[in-house]
Amino acid sequence: MPSTLFHRAAALLTTLMLSGVAAADWTQRSAENMRPGVTALSQDVYSLHMTVLWICTAIGLLVFGLITWSIFAHRKSKNPVPATFHENIVLEVVWTIIPFFILIGMAIPATRVLIHMEDTTEAELTVRVTGSQWKWHYEYLAYEDDNNVGVGFFSNLATDPAVWERPILSGGLFPVGSARSRVGAEREALSAENPNTFNYMLEVDNKLMLPAGQKVRFLITADDVLHSFWIPDFSVKKDAIPGFVNESWAKIPDDAVGIYRGQCAELCGRLHAFMPIVVEVVPQDEFTAWLEEQKAASAEGPDMTPFADLDEAMAMGEPIFQRACAMCHGAEGQGGIGLPLAGTDLMNNSDRVQENIDILVNGRGAMPSFRAQLSPKEIAAVINFQRHAFGNDGGDLIQPDDVQQ
Amino acid sequence: MSDHHEHHAPTGLKRWLFSTNHKDIGSLYLWFSFIMFLVGGLMALVIRTELLYPGMQVVDPDFFNQMTTVHGLVMVFGAVMPAFVGLANWMIPLMIGAPDMALPRMNNWSFWILPAAFALLLSSVVLSIFADGNPPAPNFGWTFYAPLSSTYGPASTDFFILSVHMMGISSIMGAINVIVTVMNMRAPGMTMMKLPLFVWTWLITAFLLIVVMPVLAGAVTMVLTDRHFGTSFFDAAGGGDPVLFQHIFWFFGHPEVYIMILPAFGVVSAIIPTFARKPLFGYASMVYATGSIALLSFLVWAHHMFAVGMPLAGMLFFMYMTMLISVPTGVKVFNWVATMWRGSLTFEVPMKWAISFVVLFTIGGLSGLMLAFTPADIQYHDSYFVVAHFHYVLVPGAIFSMFAAVYYWLPKWTGVMYDRFWGEMHFWNSLLSVNLLFFPMHFVGLAGMPRRYADYALQFADYNFWISIGAFWFGISQLFLLWVLIKACFLKKGEKATMEVWDNPEGLEWTVPSPAPHHTFDTPPIIK
Numbered sequence: 001m002p003s004t005l006f007h008r009a010a011a012l013l014t015t016l017m018l019s020g021v022a023a024a025d026w027t028q029r030s031a032e033n034m035r036p037g038v039t040a041l042s043q044d045v046y047s048l049h050m051t052v053l054w055i056c057t058a059i060g061l062l063v064f065g066l067i068t069w070s071i072f073a074h075r076k077s078k079n080p081v082p083a084t085f086h087e088n089i090v091l092e093v094v095w096t097i098i099p100f101f102i103l104i105g106m107a108i109p110a111t112r113v114l115i116h117m118e119d120t121t122e123a124e125l126t127v128r129v130t131g132s133q134w135k136w137h138y139e140y141l142a143y144e145d146d147n148n149v150g151v152g153f154f155s156n157l158a159t160d161p162a163v164w165e166r167p168i169l170s171g172g173l174f175p176v177g178s179a180r181s182r183v184g185a186e187r188e189a190l191s192a193e194n195p196n197t198f199n200y201m202l203e204v205d206n207k208l209m210l211p212a213g214q215k216v217r218f219l220i221t222a223d224d225v226l227h228s229f230w231i232p233d234f235s236v237k238k239d240a241i242p243g244f245v246n247e248s249w250a251k252i253p254d255d256a257v258g259i260y261r262g263q264c265a266e267l268c269g270r271l272h273a274f275m276p277i278v279v280e281v282v283p284q285d286e287f288t289a290w291l292e293e294q295k296a297a298s299a300e301g302p303d304m305t306p307f308a309d310l311d312e313a314m315a316m317g318e319p320i321f322q323r324a325c326a327m328c329h330g331a332e333g334q335g336g337i338g339l340p341l342a343g344t345d346l347m348n349n350s351d352r353v354q355e356n357i358d359i360l361v362n363g364r365g366a367m368p369s370f371r372a373q374l375s376p377k378e379i380a381a382v383i384n385f386q387r388h389a390f391g392n393d394g395g396d397l398i399q400p401d402d403v404q405q
Numbered sequence: 406m407s408d409h410h411e412h413h414a415p416t417g418l419k420r421w422l423f424s425t426n427h428k429d430i431g432s433l434y435l436w437f438s439f440i441m442f443l444v445g446g447l448m449a450l451v452i453r454t455e456l457l458y459p460g461m462q463v464v465d466p467d468f469f470n471q472m473t474t475v476h477g478l479v480m481v482f483g484a485v486m487p488a489f490v491g492l493a494n495w496m497i498p499l500m501i502g503a504p505d506m507a508l509p510r511m512n513n514w515s516f517w518i519l520p521a522a523f524a525l526l527l528s529s530v531v532l533s534i535f536a537d538g539n540p541p542a543p544n545f546g547w548t549f550y551a552p553l554s555s556t557y558g559p560a561s562t563d564f565f566i567l568s569v570h571m572m573g574i575s576s577i578m579g580a581i582n583v584i585v586t587v588m589n590m591r592a593p594g595m596t597m598m599k600l601p602l603f604v605w606t607w608l609i610t611a612f613l614l615i616v617v618m619p620v621l622a623g624a625v626t627m628v629l630t631d632r633h634f635g636t637s638f639f640d641a642a643g644g645g646d647p648v649l650f651q652h653i654f655w656f657f658g659h660p661e662v663y664i665m666i667l668p669a670f671g672v673v674s675a676i677i678p679t680f681a682r683k684p685l686f687g688y689a690s691m692v693y694a695t696g697s698i699a700l701l702s703f704l705v706w707a708h709h710m711f712a713v714g715m716p717l718a719g720m721l722f723f724m725y726m727t728m729l730i731s732v733p734t735g736v737k738v739f740n741w742v743a744t745m746w747r748g749s750l751t752f753e754v755p756m757k758w759a760i761s762f763v764v765l766f767t768i769g770g771l772s773g774l775m776l777a778f779t780p781a782d783i784q785y786h787d788s789y790f791v792v793a794h795f796h797y798v799l800v801p802g803a804i805f806s807m808f809a810a811v812y813y814w815l816p817k818w819t820g821v822m823y824d825r826f827w828g829e830m831h832f833w834n835s836l837l838s839v840n841l842l843f844f845p846m847h848f849v850g851l852a853g854m855p856r857r858y859a860d861y862a863l864q865f866a867d868y869n870f871w872i873s874i875g876a877f878w879f880g881i882s883q884l885f886l887l888w889v890l891i892k893a894c895f896l897k898k899g900e901k902a903t904m905e906v907w908d909n910p911e912g913l914e915w916t917v918p919s920p921a922p923h924h925t926f927d928t929p930p931i932i933k
């Protein structure tokens with residue numbers, strides 16, 4: 001086994017030397033080693049990892065070599081009379097001291113990298129990252145001289161649950177062997193017609209936009225349980241803890257414009273595996289323009305134009321329901337972690353409309369509040385949907401204004 | 406060694422229910438742990454079936470989480486720990502020339518708590534299966550981090566809490582028994598530095614148990630009061646801190662991993678000298694290394710928490726301490742190699758397990774050393790690399806050493822040799838499959854696959870397929886052991902074992918007949 005690791009590591013090193021450390025894009029992901037990533041920090045971490053890996057491999061090979069030698073040379077058929085020694089002070093001291101010095105040698109670079117990693121000062125952009133079951137919320141707090149940016153949005157998995165919820169013992173999404181051959185292949189957009197895309201499970205609706213060449217500080221927290229914000233290419237991994245704020249940072253070099261992907265790394269409940277992180281790094285001017293656009297949009301206030309009819313509201317509400325509610329209430333409103341919505345009194349009694357709105361806006365128990373996450377129009381749409389889908393008949397059309405108050 | 410006043414022991418169910426005999430209780434522990442090993446293994450197979458291909462295949466993601474949780478709990482508290490307690494029960498009195506454990510009634514009690522504890526825990530799984538996953542069994546990982554287990558835990562969390570309390574009580578009683586026995590019941594002339602290494606490692610393990618099991622009990626109790634009695638130990642909204650939970654848990658959890666490996670060191674240190682026909686190299690340094698590992702194990706707990714946001718000084722301290730603990734561990738490995746060196750080696754089945762233990766445990770130890778490096782751990786943490794690491798130290802580590810022990814002492818326990826053919830089959834199939842199962846986990850982990858994932862991105866697909874194949878293969882291989890055990894224990898078929906069984910082995914256990922009679926060392930042997 002160690003020789004397998006050894007060969008793989010050697011092969012990988014050679015590839016890296018040939019390609020430079022240009023594993024910028026997620027498409028160039030390795031299937032067996034840590035990615036060097038794109039920031040100076042992540043590359044330091046990578047070389048620390050490789051150093052330690054080589055040293056461990058060397059120690060391992062030494063020990064296994066001795067054992068192998070002994071198995072062959074000191075077997076009873078070759079060595080019928082055993083030696084009788086059972087201690088050797090010099091030897092024992094030597095093999096205590098030498099590892100100690102090797103460790104000191106390794107501790108020095110590790111300490112240096114760690115100190116660098118923990119230095120979150122002098123950031124130009126501050127983004128608050130909030131994990132919740134099972135999505136990420138990004139808020140841009142401060143950028144350059146502007147300490148009140150006020151732009152924020154949620155980021156959900158974009159893979160349709162119908163794609164990953166496979167029937168029992170289907171042959172799987174991908175026949176064995178095909179995944180590897182796709183590495184380096186052209187990325188296809190995720191769509192209902194083409195669910196077998198390369199970025200299965202790693203595609204979101206809203207990406208986290210970041211500028212290249214500027215130090216970004218992440219303030220990481222959570223709303224409900226623990227999560228962990230992990231972007232391997234930046235060597236960023238910090239737990240998101242409800243009620244506490246952790247800090248981390250990344251400075252992506254100018255030439256590393258592109259898309260980076262990560263995932264939640266701390267068990268957070270049923271859909272732990274389904275809350276990916278997607279970052280798009282763009283040049284600074286592009287980022288500034290994007291941010292201005294977002295600011296303008298949020299200054300405009302939410303879209304409050306009323307629905308023309310129930311069909312319009314239902315059409316808008318259905319995808320929102322599938323994306324934001326179905327994981328708890330079931331795609332058919334049959335319930336699960338959340339209560340059933342099909343055929344209940346709350347859904348069909350037109351006097352209880354206000355109660356329904358309150359539950360969505362403010363949350364109740366384990367049911368999250370959607371006030372920050374959905375606009376009034378979206379909340380109205382999804383309420384209309386759940387009150388008229390799954391065989392429900394919940395009364396009048398609800399307008400964005402009804403939700404607003 | 407006179408067995409003339411053999412008691413008229415009760416037979417049938419009563420014999421086992423009321424037994425105070427260390428050999429009977431040892432057998433109960435060993436069978437219990439083997440059954441738990443199979444149960445936990447079935448859960449692992451559910452996990453690996455789900456992960457065979459990308460996409461959700463067979464179970465709901467929440468049921469997947471229930472499986473990872475209960476698999477971990479069953480394997481740690483139901484399989485590995487009771488297996489070593491069973492071994493201690495059987496072997497410690499035989500090794501130190503004592504007639505029985507010091508506190509036989511407590512011994513009975515500490516065993517019989519266990520089936521009750523696991524019935525409680527597993528009942529929530531049975532319930533979940535019949536109710537289609539809802540209400541769920543514990544689904545927050547065996548580490549039960551708050552607030553997922555406290556505020557957000559399912560109703561079955563309370564079953565889990567009670568059952569962990571019972572397991573804790575059982576372990577503490579077992580540990581007290583070991584300490585009292587070793588301290589007071591050694592045969593005349595057996596000084597501490599003449600104790601077999603297995604007894605030494607168990608003595609130190611027992612102290613670790615007594616220190617940390619109450620800490621675990623504290624953690625589950627705090628979760629309980631957070632859930633039901635309005636406290637906020639782990640809830641920031643009430644002034645608590647979820648990270649406090651992790652500090653408490655890992656203050657138990659890190660020594661716990663040594664609880665599961667120190668007795669394994671003892672087993673291997675007994676077996677290698679026998680088949681090398683050469684005394685153990687560096688006995689004294691083995692004892693000191695075990696002691697220093699035990700002490701250091703209290704100073705490294707936060708290396709499980711490098712991503713929670715600790716002060717820099719804290720991270721540095723825990724990094725250095727963790728690196729340091731690899732020194733005494735290395736000493737042990739070197740000592741085993743030196744014991745083999747220029748010996749006269751034969752490779753009976755127990756020796757095969759012992760040698761593969763040394764090699765594969767070393768792989769787990771080296772990946773552990775890699776995990777010590779905080780900046781690199783930021784990338785490894787909570788990935789499959791960690792899963793690979795701890796399975797290497799626990800499966801081809803602790804569990805292989807148990808297999809070694811079973812094959813080594815089975816002739817003494819049953820009076821017949823194990824079935825050589827099926828023993829070899831068990832060994833070779835396990836050896837190959839365990840590496841197919843766990844080695845590629847290093848790769849997917851480094852490449853970025855997080856642990857406890859019910860579904861994964863495409864680039865992990867191929868390795869996961871092979872990992873699952875390894876898992877099925879490893880699972881099936883354990884049935885060979887079942888057959889070996891049935892044949893030796895119940896059918897009593899096989900070559901009759903002599904008193905010494907092996908070629909001039911060292912230790913008092915080889916001075917009593919095979920099978921060891923119900924009562925041994927009624928008059929203590931004299932050690933020169």
Ligand SMILES: [Cu+2]
Pocket residue numbers: 131132134226227228264265266267268272275
């Ligand atoms: Cu999460």
